[in-house]
Amino acid sequence: MEMDMKMRMNTNAGVNVSMSMNMNMDTNVDVNMNISDDLFLPLDESEKDSEFIAIESRSFIADAARRFSRNKLAMAGFIVLSAVVLLAIFGPVFSHYTFDGQDPSSRNSGSSLAHWFGTDKFGRDIFVRLLYGARISLMVGFVSAGINMAVGIAYGGISGYLGGKADMLMMRVVDIIYAIPSLLYVILIMLALGSNIRSILIGICISSWVSMARIVRSEILKLKTLEFSTAAFVIGASKARILFRHLLINALGPIIVTLTFMIPQAIFTEAFLSFVGVGISAPFASWGTLVQDARAFIDIYPMQVVYPVLAICVTIFSLNFIGDGLSDALNPKSRR
Amino acid sequence: MNTATAEVQNAAETFEATGARGEADALFRVEGLSKFFEVQKSGFAPKKYLKAVDRISLSVGKAETLGIVGESGCGKSTLGRAILQIHKPTAGKVFFHGIELTGLSEKQMAPFRRRMQMIFQDPYASLNPRYTVGDIIEEPMVIHKLYPPAERRRRVQELLLLVGLKPDHIRRYPHEFSGGQRQRIGIARTLATEPDFIVCDEPISALDVSIQAQIINLLEKIQRESGVSYLFIAHDLSMVRHISHRIGVMYLGSMVEYGPVELVYGAPLHPYTRLLLSSEPIADPKRARATHVHIPEGELPSPIDAPPGCPFCSRCAYILPECTASRPPDYRQPDGRTVRCYQYSQRRRQQRRAFGVADITATQ
Numbered sequence: 001m002e003m004d005m006k007m008r009m010n011t012n013a014g015v016n017v018s019m020s021m022n023m024n025m026d027t028n029v030d031v032n033m034n035i036s037d038d039l040f041l042p043l044d045e046s047e048k049d050s051e052f053i054a055i056e057s058r059s060f061i062a063d064a065a066r067r068f069s070r071n072k073l074a075m076a077g078f079i080v081l082s083a084v085v086l087l088a089i090f091g092p093v094f095s096h097y098t099f100d101g102q103d104p105s106s107r108n109s110g111s112s113l114a115h116w117f118g119t120d121k122f123g124r125d126i127f128v129r130l131l132y133g134a135r136i137s138l139m140v141g142f143v144s145a146g147i148n149m150a151v152g153i154a155y156g157g158i159s160g161y162l163g164g165k166a167d168m169l170m171m172r173v174v175d176i177i178y179a180i181p182s183l184l185y186v187i188l189i190m191l192a193l194g195s196n197i198r199s200i201l202i203g204i205c206i207s208s209w210v211s212m213a214r215i216v217r218s219e220i221l222k223l224k225t226l227e228f229s230t231a232a233f234v235i236g237a238s239k240a241r242i243l244f245r246h247l248l249i250n251a252l253g254p255i256i257v258t259l260t261f262m263i264p265q266a267i268f269t270e271a272f273l274s275f276v277g278v279g280i281s282a283p284f285a286s287w288g289t290l291v292q293d294a295r296a297f298i299d300i301y302p303m304q305v306v307y308p309v310l311a312i313c314v315t316i317f318s319l320n321f322i323g324d325g326l327s328d329a330l331n332p333k334s335r336r
Numbered sequence: 337m338n339t340a341t342a343e344v345q346n347a348a349e350t351f352e353a354t355g356a357r358g359e360a361d362a363l364f365r366v367e368g369l370s371k372f373f374e375v376q377k378s379g380f381a382p383k384k385y386l387k388a389v390d391r392i393s394l395s396v397g398k399a400e401t402l403g404i405v406g407e408s409g410c411g412k413s414t415l416g417r418a419i420l421q422i423h424k425p426t427a428g429k430v431f432f433h434g435i436e437l438t439g440l441s442e443k444q445m446a447p448f449r450r451r452m453q454m455i456f457q458d459p460y461a462s463l464n465p466r467y468t469v470g471d472i473i474e475e476p477m478v479i480h481k482l483y484p485p486a487e488r489r490r491r492v493q494e495l496l497l498l499v500g501l502k503p504d505h506i507r508r509y510p511h512e513f514s515g516g517q518r519q520r521i522g523i524a525r526t527l528a529t530e531p532d533f534i535v536c537d538e539p540i541s542a543l544d545v546s547i548q549a550q551i552i553n554l555l556e557k558i559q560r561e562s563g564v565s566y567l568f569i570a571h572d573l574s575m576v577r578h579i580s581h582r583i584g585v586m587y588l589g590s591m592v593e594y595g596p597v598e599l600v601y602g603a604p605l606h607p608y609t610r611l612l613l614s615s616e617p618i619a620d621p622k623r624a625r626a627t628h629v630h631i632p633e634g635e636l637p638s639p640i641d642a643p644p645g646c647p648f649c650s651r652c653a654y655i656l657p658e659c660t661a662s663r664p665p666d667y668r669q670p671d672g673r674t675v676r677c678y679q680y681s682q683r684r685r686q687q688r689r690a691f692g693v694a695d696i697t698a699t700q
Contacts, residue, residue: 051502053512060466060509227462230422235476235525236449238442249466 067329074325077318084315088134097125100283110303117307120293126304129285130311136197136286137315140270141263144204149259151205152212153248159213160220161243171217174210182207186269190278200279204266215258219251253330260323264316271312287312362395362431363565364419364452364533369393369428371411371418375640384641388414390589391428393666393674396533399563403580403597405573405612409639411589412569413457416535419567420452421445432533450480453531457538459518463510469496469521470506476528495524499554516547523554527562535567540575548572552579573616577601585609588639588647591666595673605675607652646677654679 058066068074092098103123110118117126159170186203193199223229224247232242248255267287273279274288275295282289287308294304371389388411396402404412418425421437430437432448440448456462463472473492477483483491493503499520510518519539526534536555540548552575558564570576576583577597584594585608593606604610618624637643637650645660646652652659658678666674667681678684687693 051500051505051517053505053508058509059468227456227458228464230417231454231456231462231522231525232464232475233422234420234449234454235529236446236479237475241479246464250464252466 064329068325071325071328073321077321077325080314081318081322084134085138088131088138091131092128095125095128097128100124118303120304121297126307129290130287130307133285133287133290133308134311136280136284137267137270140197140200140204141267144201144208144266145259145262147201147205148209148212148262149255151209153216153255155209156213156216157220157243157248160217161224161239161247174213177207177210186273187278190273195278195281197280200270200273204269208262208265212258212262215254216251219254220247223247223250256330257323257327260319260326264319267312267316363398363433364396365431366392366394366419367429369415369418369430370426371414371423372426386640387589387642388639389418392591394584394591394594396565396567398565399559400582401559401566401568401580403576403583404567404569404586405571405576405583406586407571410586412586413537415586416454416537416567416569420454420535450529451531452533453526453529454535454537455522455526455539458542459515459522462522463518465510468507468509472510472521473524473528476525480529482529495527498527499524515543516550519543519551520554527558530562531564533565533567535569537569538571541570541572548575555579573613585612588637588642590647590676592648592676593673595671599671599673605669605673605680606677607654608648656684
């Protein structure tokens with residue numbers, strides 16, 4: 001603050017050096033001898049600029065978005081996924097076929113202008129059924145990830161922040177849920193509550209929130225020892241305020257990354273259940289039921305299996321690329 | 337229970353309304369404060385305790401700076417945190433404006449939280465990286481509902497100017513600042529609630545020397561202008577001497593010597609204080625060569641499950657029989673300071689006087 005006479009001080013020092021050199025070497029004089037102190041003025045307050053910051057200010061999210069957009073693979077995944085989502089939402093609207101409209105005159109037809117991906121054994125248009133399947137698969141993926149996130153953040157956050165005995169008890173509950181194979185729950189719930197989307201969501205969510213809870217807990221355990229959480233306590237912030245406004249906002253990176261890996265997991269589970277036969281029931285379609293329906297004719301009409309499998313692959317690939325990209329973008333330590 | 341709560345509530349209200357001082361003239365008074373941490377090696381072994389802070393008493397007056405020095409791990413920071421009730425003390429009492437803080441719930445503490453603040457050691461860890469500077473400094477005012485919301489931003493800019501930053505830094509993030517600038521942001525946050533008492537927990541040890549002076553000058557300026565009191569924790573002896581009015585020397589959780597800064601630095605009594613001060617580097621090489629530095633023998637004992645005697649007895653050159661038997665109490669000296677050493681008990685001092693032996697201070 002007070003040391004900002006730098007510019008003119010420097011000049012002053014330079015002159016001093018040249019003066020002493022003149023004296024030492026005893027060469028010709030009167031170069032700078034008439035310089036006196038009153039030629040120098042301290043820098044005016046308004047001219048001082050020592051606290052200036054040159055770098056452009058960026059928020060954490062803006063910074064992460066910039067890094068994410070530079071990641072080609074992640075951006076490709078993002079574009080493909082957006083296309084899949086848009087197609088799933090708007091595709092069926094513009095098609096004159098419906099997911100359950102049967103046409104006995106053209107069963108098991110191949111690709112044509114009328115039916116882009118051909119028809120199945122009842123003459124239903126496979127492309128439209130794929131889009132309807134995408135609606136269900138993506139909805140299961142996103143909704144269950146959302147529920148997992150809410151439950152996992154609340155549970156893991158509270159467990160990690162309280163610590164001690166409460167944490168011990170809450171984590172043992174998590175261990176118990178974790179110890180029982182999740183497919184067991186899911187199949188039992190499907191049998192008890194019937195084959196519909198609601199019971200699939202309940203089945204997936206009842207066990208998979210624990211991994212989010214664990215991640216959030218370990219992040220909170222780490223963050224709560226940092227000084228800014230003590231600082232928040234000292235200025236009088238309540239426990240809830242510290243946890244939700246200070247700690248969780250800093251755990252956002254790992255939470256978002258876990259989330260993007262949870263979506264493909266849920267899509268996978270749903271597809272598997274439908275394939276095994278306990279998922280969505282006919283005439284509704286998900287990608288899993290499409291594969292299941294076509295399985296019997298795999299030798300004769302292999303393409304009927306290939307389309308839904310391809311849809312699953314492309315979606316999960318793009319989700320994984322997005323997840324990788326986000327984890328790079330949100331973790332500044334990986335910044336090159 | 338209810339009457340007690342009401343009493344505290346009343347006291348808090350009068351305090352809020354008038355800012356009235358209690359009977360005790362000291363702004364902050366600490367009596368026999370202890371903080372033990374439970375250390376568990378295994379579930380079956382008997383519990384062990386780490387005595388981080390052991391029966392410490394001190395007081396801080398208005399516009400006064402109390403310096404706390406001691407080597408790493410001696411419990412300086414724990415003392416500061418126990419005083420601010422960040423760590424609930426194991427024993428002892430803390431009075432602020434004459435009102436006892438120990439045993440208050442967080443809700444009852446709220447009006448006091450506003451008046452006692454803390455500056456942290458690590459300016460890189462003490463600011464929430466996701467908040468802008470404006471949010472960070474504004475938050476205490478939001479929590480304590482201090483100004484009308486519309487005025488808070490203007491107040492933040494005043495505080496930024498006060499600590500020598502620019503008002504337009506308000507929208508920037510902590511990672512865009514240097515260590516010294518960040519520490520000044522932390523100080524601005526601390527000042528947002530206009531506290532009477534600030535614990536400075538090694539506020540300069542993470543900064544380089546030129547910036548250290550900047551921060552110290554700022555702290556002194558704030559004290560001159562607002563009359564705030566500091567508990568200044570540091571291990572830089574010359575800096576503590578510069579800023580403090582009184583000083584406490586800590587060793588393994590004990591306050592071994594406590595008194596005015598000129599006395600403690602000028603004529604240290606406790607053997608540890610003398611050791612500590614003789615280890616301070618001397619800036620003049622001629623004088624440094626002439627000075628004999630006494631290097632202690634023996635190891636720093638583990639603070640976990642420490643033996644019954646004086647914690648310094650394994651390294652002390654003036655050991656007495658009673659030193660290994662029990663922990664010494666605080667002995668008040670004629671000049672007003674307290675020393676936790678058997679050499680300065682009434683009996684030992686009288687003995688020395690009777691035999692015409694000089695105090696150990698004289699035999700350096």
